[in-house]
Amino acid sequence: MNCERTQKLLSFLHDGSLAPEIAREAGEHVEQCERCRQEYAELTRTLSLVRKSLEKRVPAAPTVAYREMVMRKIHKRKQERTVVSWAVPVAAAIFLVASVTSYSFFHGDFLFGSRTAGNSVPAVRKTETVEQVAPVDEGSIITTMYQYADVSVYDVLNNLDEDAWETAAGLDEVDGE
Amino acid sequence: MSAEHIRSDRETISDSELVRRFKEGNEGAFTLIVGRYQQRLMQVARTVLGDGDDAMDISQEAFVKAYFHLKTFREDSSLYTWLYRIVYNLCISHLRRKKIVSFLSFDYHDETTAFDSKEPGPGDVCEHREIMSAINAAVDRLPLKQRTVFVFRQMEGLTHGEIAKIMGVTEGAVKASYFHAVKKLQTMLKRYGDDYEL
Numbered sequence: 504m505n506c507e508r509t510q511k512l513l514s515f516l517h518d519g520s521l522a523p524e525i526a527r528e529a530g531e532h533v534e535q536c537e538r539c540r541q542e543y544a545e546l547t548r549t550l551s552l553v554r555k556s557l558e559k560r561v562p563a564a565p566t567v568a569y570r571e572m573v574m575r576k577i578h579k580r581k582q583e584r585t586v587v588s589w590a591v592p593v594a595a596a597i598f599l600v601a602s603v604t605s606y607s608f609f610h611g612d613f614l615f616g617s618r619t620a621g622n623s624v625p626a627v628r629k630t631e632t633v634e635q636v637a638p639v640d641e642g643s644i645i646t647t648m649y650q651y652a653d654v655s656v657y658d659v660l661n662n663l664d665e666d667a668w669e670t671a672a673g674l675d676e677v678d679g680e
Numbered sequence: 681m682s683a684e685h686i687r688s689d690r691e692t693i694s695d696s697e698l699v700r701r702f703k704e705g706n707e708g709a710f711t712l713i714v715g716r717y718q719q720r721l722m723q724v725a726r727t728v729l730g731d732g733d734d735a736m737d738i739s740q741e742a743f744v745k746a747y748f749h750l751k752t753f754r755e756d757s758s759l760y761t762w763l764y765r766i767v768y769n770l771c772i773s774h775l776r777r778k779k780i781v782s783f784l785s786f787d788y789h790d791e792t793t794a795f796d797s798k799e800p801g802p803g804d805v806c807e808h809r810e811i812m813s814a815i816n817a818a819v820d821r822l823p824l825k826q827r828t829v830f831v832f833r834q835m836e837g838l839t840h841g842e843i844a845k846i847m848g849v850t851e852g853a854v855k856a857s858y859f860h861a862v863k864k865l866q867t868m869l870k871r872y873g874d875d876y877e878l
């Protein structure tokens with residue numbers, strides 16, 4: 504494996520998500536190549552620094568107050584649900600009775616006396632679902648990620664940034680999916 | 681049973697056992713679930729929202745939602761993946777709502793540009809605390825998807841597959857986001873050289 508490919512796979516090598524064979528190849532290259540070894544060391548150092556920093560900003564340890572607050576919210580929501588579960592059917596029933604009564608009263612067939620024409624029921628239309636299409640971003644390293652990290656061209660393109668477009672433009676290795 | 685025994689029992693009960701007990705009507709099992717995951721859910725909310733102010737509310741709301749749906753949880757995935765998915769979705773909805781509100785109040789700005797102003801100058805960062813805040817700012821400056829993937833992977837130790845399930849994207853999309861998050865962080869933090877330690 505050459506330097507260019509290896510360096511694109513370093514983050515996956517570091518987090519152990521490469522296929523064993525690819526990881527072995529990349530690992531061997533890193534051991535032998537001074538430049539890639541340095542790059543890998545720098546990556547490891549940066550990630551360790553970031554992790555330590557993020558660990559320190561993790562919210563405070565679990566508190567009883569937090570748990571109590573959650574349980575209180577649940578209790579409140581339960582009460583609301585109970586009210587709604589009674590109020591909605593009752594309101595609906597009142598509305599239905601009132602509608603039927605007033606309709607039949609004004610149409611001269613007070614409470615189901617006689618029926619006139621026009622019983623057709625409008626067809627209920629099923630609402631169409633629209634598939635959400637993720638916005639297309641831009642990027643590079645398509646070939647390497649496709650061949651070695653099991654990332655499809657679609658995924659690479661869909662998850663890159665605007666500033667990576669320039670690099671992508673220079674990449675002519677793509678044979679297509 | 682001694683307090684020590686009760687504590688160790690609480691710690692050793694598996695998630696699926698807690699879910700089973702809750703489904704059987706044991707409300708106490710849910711408080712154990714809250715205790716077990718509150719910090720991690722807050723961390724996720726903090727990461728996605730990029731600000732700690734709403735993280736507490738949103739993570740609590742996630743537990744409330746989980747409570748009312750746990751009985752129908754089919755355990756196709758692990759409990760923590762399910763909880764992460766709930767909190768992640770709530771955060772996204774919250775951000776959307778906030779964007780609409782700020783747009784309507786003529787104060788709209790895109791998230792990708794919002795972080796630009798936070799970039800610290802080289803001279804500003806010289807102390808330990810400042811380095812930390814610079815690193816945190818660098819993480820916050822990542823686009824939402826990359827930031828979330830990075831923290832799920834690095835801090836929560838989730839696999840790419842688990843993250844994909846939580847975020848409702850493909851595993852390849854997660855890998856691509858992770859790759860770019862790492863690359864960007866390397867670029868942004870390069871200036872701090874090799875001498876800094878936390």
